[in-house]
Amino acid sequence: MRYLNPKADLTFKKVFGEHPDLVASFLNALLPFDSPEERIEHVEYLPSELVPQTPLRKNSIVDVRCKDKRGRQFIVEMQMVWSSEFKQRVLFNASKAYVRQIAGGEDYELLQPVYSLNLVNDIFEPELEGYYHNYRIVHVEHSDRIIEGLHFVFVELPKFTPHTYKEKKMHVLWLRYLTEIDEKTREVPQELLDNPDIKKAVAQLEESAFTDAQLRGYEKFWDTVSVEKTLINSAERKGRAEGRAEGIKQTARRMKAKGYPLADISDVTGLTIAEIDLL
Known part of the structure; x- marks a missing residue:
């Protein structure tokens, strides 16, 4: 048996965009619900509305949107290539979904929470050990004081290992599903197939x-995705190089303004005498 990678647009949308029971199971496993009463029983799909993309990232994002019987909305995104503006994009998307729930003059109490679950096939928090990042709007000095309404979860898939979060069985099984199955898979681990939801999701990948x-x-x-990742990396390298070059010029300008000999400025910055003269 040959399988496709569940992170691709074709497969991700087939699994989570065509099977309400599977996306409900997935959300229940990955979202930080505090009590059994918060669990999702049933969802219905909503139209997918992506905000305008930059040319470098127009094809590397896959999203699924749905709501439950209570009116809570859920945005699930698979982000194949990380870039610095992604968090702002996520905030924009979730905020837009939140404010569009009511028309002008309606009671704000009608507003229901919006949950944004973002699966990132990249590492964007290298200095942090954890792969699971839960964001809320909280009081800076008193983090137990929360403004309800918007919930943001980011999952760095490359950091995930099965031994983490052992007490959350479905959490682990769904992340193993996303990280362990691809075109090279010929035999799916039995512990994944033993779960009915995961088994059904695996069948969609055949x-x-x-x-x-x-x-x-x-x-x-x-x-x-490969091309976009190359372009983004090239753009970031170019930006860093340009930043370094401008920093060197600023240093040279300051040294020149303080009367340092041009030869000394050249030794420190690596710029030629002619380049320093033009500053």
């Missing part, structure tokens, strides 16, 4: 279930 046209689109998605 290569034989897709048409040739879908498989070509699947390959194109990964090619696009």
Whole structure:
């Protein structure tokens, strides 16, 4: 048996965008609900509205949107390539979903929470050990004081290891599903297949279930992700290089203003005498 990677747009939307029971199971496992009463029983899908993308990242984001019977909204995004503006984009998306719940003049008490679950196939918090990042709007000095309404969860998939969060069985099983199955998989671990939800989700990944046209689109998605990652990395390197160059020029300007010999400025900054003269 051959399988496709569940993180691709084709497979992610097939699993979580066509099966309400699976996305409900996934959300219950990954969201930080404090009590059993908060669990999601049933969802219905909402239209997907992506905010305008930058040219470098127009194809590397996959999202699924839904709401439960209480009116709580859930935005699930798979972000293949991390970039610095992603958090602002997530905040914009969730805030837009929140304010659109009511029309002008309606009671604010009608507003229901919006949960933004963001799965990142990249490491964006290298200095932090944890892979699970839960953001709320909290009082700076008293973190137990919370403004309800917006919930943000970011999961750094490359950091996840199965031994983490052992007490949360479904949490671990769903993340193993996302991180352990890809085109190289020939045999899915039995502990994943023993769970009915995961077994159903695994069945959606069987290569034989897709048409040739879908498989070509699947390959194109990964090619696009690879190109976008290269472009973003190149842009970031260029930005860092330009920043360093400007920093060197600023240092040279300050030294020149203080009367340092041009030869000394050149030794310190690496700039030529001619370049320093032009500053």
